[in-house]
Amino acid sequence: MTPTAAAVPQAAEPVPAVVLTGLTKQFGRFAALRNVSAEFAEGKLYVILGENGAGKSTMLRAIAGLLRPTNGSVSVFGAQYGGLDSGRWILGQLGYMAHPSLLYDEMSAMENLIYSARLHGIDDEARCSDAIRLVGLDPALNRPVGQYSQGMRQRTSLARALLHDPRLLLLDEPFSNVDVASARGMVQLLSHMRDAGKTIFVVTHQARLLAQAADEFVWIHSGNIESRVTTLDLELVQ
Amino acid sequence: MNPIPFLYAAYIVTWVIHGVFILTLVTRYRKADRELRDFQKK
Amino acid sequence: MKTPVLIAIAVVVALLAFGLYQGLVVAPTEQTMGDVQRIFYYHVPSAWTGILLFTANFFASIWYLFRRTTVSDSIAVTTAEVGLVFWTIVLITGPIWARPVWGIWWTWDARLTSTLVLWLIYVSYLIVRRFSSGGQTAVLAAALAVFGFADVPFVYLSIWYFRTQHPQPVIGGGGKLDPAMWHAVLYNWLAFIAFALVLCWFRYQLERKQRDVEETLALESLLEGSPR
Amino acid sequence: MRAGSVKDGAMSTTPTATTAAMAVPRAPATEKAIAPAPKVLFATLMKDLRLEWRSKDAINSMVFFALLVVVVFSFSFDPTGDDARRIAGGLIWVAFLFAAVVALGQTWAREIRNQVLDAYRVSTAPANDLFLAKALGNFLFVTVLEVVMTPLFVVFYNLRVIGPAYLLPVVAVLGTWALVVNGTFFAAISLRTRSREVMLPLILFPISIPALLGMVEATKIVLTGESSAKFWIVLLAVYDLVFTTVCLTLFETVLDAE
Numbered sequence: 001m002t003p004t005a006a007a008v009p010q011a012a013e014p015v016p017a018v019v020l021t022g023l024t025k026q027f028g029r030f031a032a033l034r035n036v037s038a039e040f041a042e043g044k045l046y047v048i049l050g051e052n053g054a055g056k057s058t059m060l061r062a063i064a065g066l067l068r069p070t071n072g073s074v075s076v077f078g079a080q081y082g083g084l085d086s087g088r089w090i091l092g093q094l095g096y097m098a099h100p101s102l103l104y105d106e107m108s109a110m111e112n113l114i115y116s117a118r119l120h121g122i123d124d125e126a127r128c129s130d131a132i133r134l135v136g137l138d139p140a141l142n143r144p145v146g147q148y149s150q151g152m153r154q155r156t157s158l159a160r161a162l163l164h165d166p167r168l169l170l171l172d173e174p175f176s177n178v179d180v181a182s183a184r185g186m187v188q189l190l191s192h193m194r195d196a197g198k199t200i201f202v203v204t205h206q207a208r209l210l211a212q213a214a215d216e217f218v219w220i221h222s223g224n225i226e227s228r229v230t231t232l233d234l235e236l237v238q
Numbered sequence: 239m240n241p242i243p244f245l246y247a248a249y250i251v252t253w254v255i256h257g258v259f260i261l262t263l264v265t266r267y268r269k270a271d272r273e274l275r276d277f278q279k280k
Numbered sequence: 281m282k283t284p285v286l287i288a289i290a291v292v293v294a295l296l297a298f299g300l301y302q303g304l305v306v307a308p309t310e311q312t313m314g315d316v317q318r319i320f321y322y323h324v325p326s327a328w329t330g331i332l333l334f335t336a337n338f339f340a341s342i343w344y345l346f347r348r349t350t351v352s353d354s355i356a357v358t359t360a361e362v363g364l365v366f367w368t369i370v371l372i373t374g375p376i377w378a379r380p381v382w383g384i385w386w387t388w389d390a391r392l393t394s395t396l397v398l399w400l401i402y403v404s405y406l407i408v409r410r411f412s413s414g415g416q417t418a419v420l421a422a423a424l425a426v427f428g429f430a431d432v433p434f435v436y437l438s439i440w441y442f443r444t445q446h447p448q449p450v451i452g453g454g455g456k457l458d459p460a461m462w463h464a465v466l467y468n469w470l471a472f473i474a475f476a477l478v479l480c481w482f483r484y485q486l487e488r489k490q491r492d493v494e495e496t497l498a499l500e501s502l503l504e505g506s507p508r
Numbered sequence: 509m510r511a512g513s514v515k516d517g518a519m520s521t522t523p524t525a526t527t528a529a530m531a532v533p534r535a536p537a538t539e540k541a542i543a544p545a546p547k548v549l550f551a552t553l554m555k556d557l558r559l560e561w562r563s564k565d566a567i568n569s570m571v572f573f574a575l576l577v578v579v580v581f582s583f584s585f586d587p588t589g590d591d592a593r594r595i596a597g598g599l600i601w602v603a604f605l606f607a608a609v610v611a612l613g614q615t616w617a618r619e620i621r622n623q624v625l626d627a628y629r630v631s632t633a634p635a636n637d638l639f640l641a642k643a644l645g646n647f648l649f650v651t652v653l654e655v656v657m658t659p660l661f662v663v664f665y666n667l668r669v670i671g672p673a674y675l676l677p678v679v680a681v682l683g684t685w686a687l688v689v690n691g692t693f694f695a696a697i698s699l700r701t702r703s704r705e706v707m708l709p710l711i712l713f714p715i716s717i718p719a720l721l722g723m724v725e726a727t728k729i730v731l732t733g734e735s736s737a738k739f740w741i742v743l744l745a746v747y748d749l750v751f752t753t754v755c756l757t758l759f760e761t762v763l764d765a766e
Contacts, residue, residue, distance in 0.1 A: 027415065030495075064630055065629075065630070066626060066629055066630065068348075068764070088632050088634075091630060091631060091632045092632045094630070096626070096630040098626065100622075100623035100624070100626070102622075102623070102624050102626055102627035102630075103622065103624065104555075104559070104618065104622050104624060105621075105622055106559050106562065106563065106618075107555075107559070115551060115552075115555050116627065116631070118547055118548060118551035119548055119551070119627070119628065119631035119632070119633040120631055120632055120633075121547060121548075121632065123547075160627075241313075241314060241315070241316035241380035241381070242315060242316065244316055244319070244376050244377070244379060244380040245315055245316050245318055245319055247376055248319040248322060248323070248373040248376045248377065249300075249319075249322060251369070251372055251373060251376065252322050252326065252369050252373065255365060255368055255369050255372070256365065256369075256475075256479075259362075259365045259479070260479070260482075263479075263482050263483060263486055266486055266490070267482075267485070267486045267489060270486065270489040270490050270492075270493050271489060273493045274489065274492055274493050274496065277493075277496045277497075277500065345758070345761060397714060397717050397718075400713075400714035400717075401714040401715060403714075404710050404711050404713075404714050404715075407707075407710060408697070408698075408701060408707065408710075408711060411701040411702050411703060411707060412697075412700055412701040412702075415765075416700045416765040419761060419762060419765035420697045420700060420701070420762065420765065423693075423697065423758045423761065423762050424697065424711060426754060426758060427690070427693075427715055427751070427754060428715065430750055430751070430754055431714075431715045431718065434718035434719075434743070434746075434747055434750075435717065435718050437718070437743065438717075438718035438721045438722060438743055439718075439721070441739055441740075441743075442721055442725065
């Protein structure tokens with residue numbers, strides 16, 4: 001299945017948010033990503049679809065700089081990983097959320113976010129309470145995250161990813177076991193952020209939720225981009 | 239106590255150890271080879 | 281591919297035989313210790329070869345940390361394992377030498393003790409390689425190899441000083457060595473290096489074969505559709 | 509737009525000032541990316557200490573373990589008079605080593621249980637600050653154990669220091685750091701191996717032998733006042749320097765070894 005040419009009209013001059021060139025990731029002989037080359041413009045909401053093991057999460061982790069490509073390269077806002085300090089500059093620009101919620105169960109949402117802010121060199125605790133309110137939680141809640149419902153944990157994790165106001169958001173299965181109302185709320189929040197200029201990638205099996213909100217649907221099949229469409233063909237989605 | 243047997247013991251021990259190592263190389267190689275052939279057959 | 285290997289083996293066997301001949305026959309008998317001193321011609325060259333191999337392991341690990349090539353990792357494990365074989369010989373021939381000369385199997389002699397500590401370090405290195413899971417083995421082992429090698433000067437320094445505090449009988453090494461003796465040591469060392477190279481070559485082939493098996497195994501489990 | 513009331517469940521969807529605040533500030537976003545070093549180190553250390561203080565289960569069990577080690581050692585070795593001073597150095601440090609290894613094994617337990625290591629790798633926080641924060645945390649932890657154990661040793665072996673007693677804390681600090689810096693690093697390595705608990709001492713002990721020798725000999729010399737412990741103290745200091753550098757150069761590689 002050769003990747004069809006991107007039908008989406010490219011945004012002309014501004015630097016694309018993410019550029020993948022010949023991105024390959026080999027785990028032993030198994031190629032999780034096979035020579036992926038693509039450009040993603042800034043300020044768009046991309047939904048990444050495909051069956052298990054197609055390479056969705058691997059691609060997201062590669063963009064987040066969490067795994068070292070076997071060859072090819074990933075560049076974010078024009079900077080490339082692996083450069084002397086460019087990798088660190090990129091990390092300042094991106095927020096990542098994945099299945100393990102990257103939160104300490106023994107600490108409350110607020111404490112987790114304050115600590116995560118410190119990691120990004122931010123002392124301003126107002127930012128943390130704003131982020132928590134944004135995802136619909138109460139900053140004053142001091143129960144430890146370990147006692148939260150799965151939906152609340154996901155939203156706290158989303159708040160953690162949004163905290164340092166990243167230009168690029170990478171969300172891996174953000175809606176998994178989240179109630180429909182909360183999920184819809186998150187979708188609205190993401191589309192607001194996309195309107196505000198952020199670039200968002202969402203890997204999910206619940207693409208139906210984003211049918212209207214997303215700008216582009218990227219189908220991944222056995223390690224490469226199979227197709228990129230702007231409207232979701234509902235039959236294809238489970 | 240005649241020291242000469244210790245001399246021969248040292249030389250023999252050296253080659254015993256080398257021999258055992260070579261033996262492990264051969265057995266490990268054969269085992270890996272067999273496993274690989276099983277996969278190719280499957 | 282087979283014939284050059286056979287030639288190499290023949291050369292190595294010849295060198296080893298020549299070294300043995302030098303050690304047992306040509307080299308003069310040492311006045312004080314008598315013929316048992318000839319253990320020296322196997323004990324010391326084995327140690328020097330071991331040190332060479334551990335140094336090679338160190339540089340292969342550094343090379344891996346920078347380039348992450350599987351070749352460098354395979355060389356690291358090969359040189360460590362073959363190095364440990366030579367080092368085990370040093371560790372065992374030492375007491376065999378001490379027994380007739382001093383009547384005791386083990387003495388906390390500076391060199392014997394350092395040999396033991398180094399042996400422990402590289403055994404723990406190989407155990408970590410076997411226990412670590414899949415992809416990360418190489419990086420963890422490479423980092424550990426750097427630690428192990430950085431420790432060598434401290435091992436020798438601390439144990440040397442520890443020994444000067446409480447002097448114990450010192451193994452061989454004393455007295456002026458007759459040039460013919462030096463020849464025996466050097467010939468044997470040359471033979472051992474050649475032998476080590478051939479061993480490394482075989483161990484390297486084994487490593488490549490085992491990696492093929494591992495990868496086929498990984499591919500096998502993938503194709504059965506078990507979710508990644 | 510549905511006015512979401514801010515209660516536990518509902519999602520706040522009103523485009524309030526907060527969403528505007530989250531609008532992408534075009535210019536300033538790039539400068540603040542790099543986190544200033546000490547802040548991260550201090551924050552991580554404080555976080556660990558706070559969580560440790562909150563649960564206190566680790567510290568209690570560790571202190572009790574240290575007591576057990578001292579008592580068991582005192583039973584199995586019952587020297588009197590001058591012998592006590594000669595071998596006390598060895599006993600104390602081996603006891604400290606046991607307590608330290610059990611504490612070091614817990615270094616990354618919380619990070620692994622919560623699977624948060626990726627959080628560090630995705631943030632701009634330099635990996636070495638994480639390492640130093642963990643190493644310092646361990647250093648404080650093991651020092652607490654030592655402070656608890658030492659008086660017991662003095663009592664059980666009725667030790668009197670003949671040599672320059674002020675050197676003992678110096679040896680203790682240098683020695684503990686030598687164990688802790690390598691221990692924290694090897695704990696990170698052994699995370700990714702099977703039978704994790706066995707792996708840490710198995711890697712740490714051989715490489716720490718020169719440092720252990722230094723600690724034991726220096727303590728014995730100070731206790732018996734026979735000669736000068738200068739050589740061992742210098743050796744420990746150089747050992748600490750070399751291995752702290754090696755740890756700081758290699759930690760990021762090990763952290764990122766996915």
